[in-house]
Amino acid sequence: MSIFVDENTRVIVQGLTGGQGRFHGLRNRDYGTKVVGGVTPGKGGTDVDGIPVFDTVEEAVALTNANASFISVPPRFAGGAVLEAAKAGIALVVCITEFIPAKDEAFFYNVLVRDYPGTRLIGPNCPGIISPGKCNIGITSGSIALAGGPVGIVSRSGTLTYQAIHELSQQGIGQTTCVGIGGDPVPGTNFIDCLAAFEADPETKAVLMIGEIGGTEEEKAAAFIKEHFSKPVVAYIAGQTAPPGKKMGHAGAIISGSQGTAAAKMEALTAAGVVVAVNPTAAGEKMVEIVRAF
Structure with a gap:
């Protein structure tokens, strides 16, 4: 078995169209992870190497049945991305973004605890999670x-x-x-x-x-x-x-x-x-x- 993720985990990448999101998102997919979509506001309807891109997490979840999100966005957008994923019902959020101000982290962490207890956040500023042979979300x-x-x-x-x-x-x-x-x-x-x-x-x-x-x-x-x-x-x-x-x-x-x-x-x-x-x-x-x- 494994914890938190397995071969059935369906992942979207928030920031898939950016340099780091694309690089690591495609590496995760090539490992065998079910990367089913990406999210970048304003770029819905496009794709990254065959992975469809959506404007919102809500839309991505509705059309792909994603239950996990890999967040690779700049620090000023990270908190909003975490909360958008939680609001859309994502069960596991992995945020690799570093340099997020501690006050911002404290804010969105406490909003998660208060309003979205069904969402687990791993990170921020972390390499992510890997269950070898099953699922890799992040930069490991x-x-x-x-x-x-x-x-x-x-x-x-x-x-x-x-x-x-x-x-x-x-x-x-x-x-x-x-x-x-x-x-x-x-x-x-x-x-x-x-x-x-x-x-x-x-x-x-x-x-x-x-x-x-x-x-x-x-x-x-x-x-x-x-x-x-x-x-x-x-x-x-x-x-x-x-x-x-x-x-x-x-x-x-x-x-x-x-x-x-x-x-x-x-x-x-x-x-x-x-x-x-x-x-x-x-x-x-x-x-x-x-x-x-x-």
């Missing part, structure tokens, strides 16, 4: 992923998501689903959301979790794992040498006082029974050991 390279499980991956870092996938695939360890939740301060989907879904997925036997400095999401995940998660977890926390008060890469990766440090996160995860690795390669190696011992 399908060529590095290996279908069949039994490992689920959830990560705040896009680049480290790719490394985790590649490290496991090189060792013949497949993945059920890999979710890049993004590194911004207001993620639409968090660690606990993904862990709960992996716990319920019978084909996911273990989880590789990649966090980073800033915020308290990893500590919250540790508490959830301790009380509610029955499967082995390996974790790596990026930013272990980051100085306090300095943003490192992601907008959400900033230490404030004693909060959000790598040491605090690693301590909380270790106390919850998680195997905590000192670097990404070691995380992959520890996961390989766990899987081969099943």
Whole structure:
């Protein structure tokens, strides 16, 4: 099985006629994802390499039965695109757009929670989601992923998501689903959301979790794992040498006082029974050991 997406997911690309939307949308389609349409206001009736383009998400959903959207639009339009998809009844929205102001993210995230509880947002500022061999929405390279499980991956870092996938695939360890939740301060989907879904997925036997400095999401995940998660977890926390008060890469990766440090996160995860690795390669190696011992 997989979480959130599978071979039946029907995807529209908001921003398909733009450079990035076209590039990644066509790559997703060529991977085997059911990309059934695109949306660009004013360009309805055209197509991108055979994929029909619509003026609105509502029209696209009505004519294609899409249930997921891949948003690749500039920051100033991203919030409106997310809410348009939710209003049209899209169940899963993947937004890769970066540099969205935190206040805008907080606004559309809270509107989703209040008005559209049936819509799940992954991102923004994320690589997206891939269930190898079934569906790829976003910018992850399908060529590095290996279908069949039994490992689920959830990560705040896009680049480290790719490394985790590649490290496991090189060792013949497949993945059920890999979710890049993004590194911004207001993620639409968090660690606990993904862990709960992996716990319920019978084909996911273990989880590789990649966090980073800033915020308290990893500590919250540790508490959830301790009380509610029955499967082995390996974790790596990026930013272990980051100085306090300095943003490192992601907008959400900033230490404030004693909060959000790598040491605090690693301590909380270790106390919850998680195997905590000192670097990404070691995380992959520890996961390989766990899987081969099943």
